[in-house]
Each structure stands twice: as structure tokens, then as C-alpha cells.
Amino acid sequence: DTAVSQTPKYLVTQMGNDKSIKCEQNLGHDTMYWYKQDSKKFLKIMFSYNNKELIINETVPNRFSPKSPDKAHLNLHINSLELGDSAVYFCASSLGRPSYNEQFFGPGTRLTVL
Amino acid sequence: KNEVEQSPQNLTAQEGEFITINCSYSVGISALHWLQQHPGGGIVSLFMLSSGKKKHGRLIATINIQEKHSSLHITASHPRDSAVYICAALSNFGNEKLTFGTGTRLTIIP
Numbered sequence: 575d576t577a578v579s580q581t582p583k584y585l586v587t588q589m590g591n592d593k594s595i596k597c598e599q600n601l602g603h604d605t606m607y608w609y610k611q612d613s614k615k616f617l618k619i620m621f622s623y624n625n626k627e628l629i630i631n632e633t634v635p636n637r638f639s640p641k642s643p644d645k646a647h648l649n650l651h652i653n654s655l656e657l658g659d660s661a662v663y664f665c666a667s668s669l670g671r672p673s674y675n676e677q678f679f680g681p682g683t684r685l686t687v688l
Numbered sequence: 689k690n691e692v693e694q695s696p697q698n699l700t701a702q703e704g705e706f707i708t709i710n711c712s713y714s715v716g717i718s719a720l721h722w723l724q725q726h727p728g729g730g731i732v733s734l735f736m737l738s739s740g741k742k743k744h745g746r747l748i749a750t751i752n753i754q755e756k757h758s759s760l761h762i763t764a765s766h767p768r769d770s771a772v773y774i775c776a777a778l779s780n781f782g783n784e785k786l787t788f789g790t791g792t793r794l795t796i797i798p
Contacts, residue, residue: 617788629783
């Protein structure tokens with residue numbers, strides 16, 4: 575069974591569209607994250623939720639909106655997609671605060687904006 | 689200048705060689721992570737350490753808090769170790785976010 579799953583794995587869309595990426599973890603973790611990996615393979619934190627509460631919100635355009643309906647899910651909605659949004663987006667989860675335990679990563683969603 | 693620097697950026701070695709990847713950071717941290725990104729793109733956490741040394745199989749991670757430096761060692765390297773290795777510093781203030789290094793691409797030749 576997959577510990578941290580993301581859907582879809584690939585997403586190709588036109589500029590200006592709105593899209594969502596879903597993330598689910600079955601590890602019983604209470605902290606979830608979204609990371610962006612750009613074309614140079616550089617990873618950067620976008621958001622983090624602990625017990626459905628937003629704890630990290632980095633300098634991300636407000637076109638990006640995370641939603642955590644429960645502790646096992648953290649979805650990422652992106653409005654008005656731009657070419658620069660093309661990247662691989664990774665979801666991750668951990669038990670407790672980030673400083674307590676290692677993080678488990680999902681397989682990534684490759685977003686291509688045309 | 690990135691807050692987390694890794695060296696080397698690329699490393700090619702023969703199977704069986706002892707591998708060392710270095711990570712230096714300039715921020716105060718509560719922990720340092722070592723991650724492995726497979727050629728297929730998946731990311732796996734290898735270690736999380738805040739002091740001393742940890743060992744898992746052929747992998748060893750060390751950290752020197754005073755010098756703000758960590759190393760990842762691989763003994764008896766194997767082609768399946770070929771991957772990108774990423775260190776990430778967990779800040780010790782505020783929101784405890786991870787800041788990532790740029791990664792080291794390791795290629796082990798049979």
C-alpha cells in the first residue's frame with residue numbers, strides 16, 4: 575500500500591486554466607507539506623499543515639491555495655496557471671512537528687503548462 | 689548564496705569506492721535531513737540527525753553542529769546507489785521549515 579499518494583502523476587494544461595493536485599497519506603501522520611521542484615531540480619517548501627492548521631506559507635503567489643479537509647489529505651489548487659508554474663510538485667507527511675521526525679514523500683506530480 | 693550548500697555537485701566513481709558528499713549550512717538548525725532522489729524522481733528520506741552520527745547499512749551520516757557541516761558517506765558503493773542526494777536543514781526558529789541544498793548527482797560505474 576502506498577504511504578503517500580498523489581494524483582494525478584502527470585498534468586498537462588493550458589495557461590490560464592485552474593487545476594488541482596490531490597495528496598493522501600495513510601501513515602496516521604498529522605503534518606503534511608507541499609514542495610515544488612523546479613527545472614533545475616531545486617526543492618522548495620510551499621506550504622505545511624499541522625492538524626489541518628496552516629503552519630508554513632512561504633512566498634507563494636496567492637493563485638496557489640492549499641486545502642486540508644482532514645489530517646490525511648492536503649490538496650493543492652492552482653488558479654490561472656502560468657508557464658512558470660511548470661514543475662514537479664511533491665507532497666510529504668510527518669508525525670508531529672517537522673523537527674520531530676523524518677518526512678515521507680509522495681511520488682510527485684509533474685505539471686506542464688503550455 | 690544558498691543557505692545550504694552541497695559539494696560536489698556531480699560525482700562519478702567506480703563500484704566499490706568510498707563516497708563522501710558534503711553539506712554546509714549557514715542557518716541555525718534543529719536537525720539536518722539527507723534525502724535520496726531516484727532517477728525515476730521519487731524521494732526517500734535517508735537520515736534525520738541533530739548531532740553525532742547515524743548509520744544505516746552502508747550509509748553513514750555525520751554532523752558537526754559547531755562547524756555547521758554534515759557529511760554523507762557510502763561504503764562499498766554500488767551502481768544502485770546512483771541517485772541525487774540532497775541535504776536539507778530544518779530551521780530552529782519560527783515555522784521549522786526545510787531549506788534544501790542543490791543536490792549531488794552520484795553515478796557509480798560498474
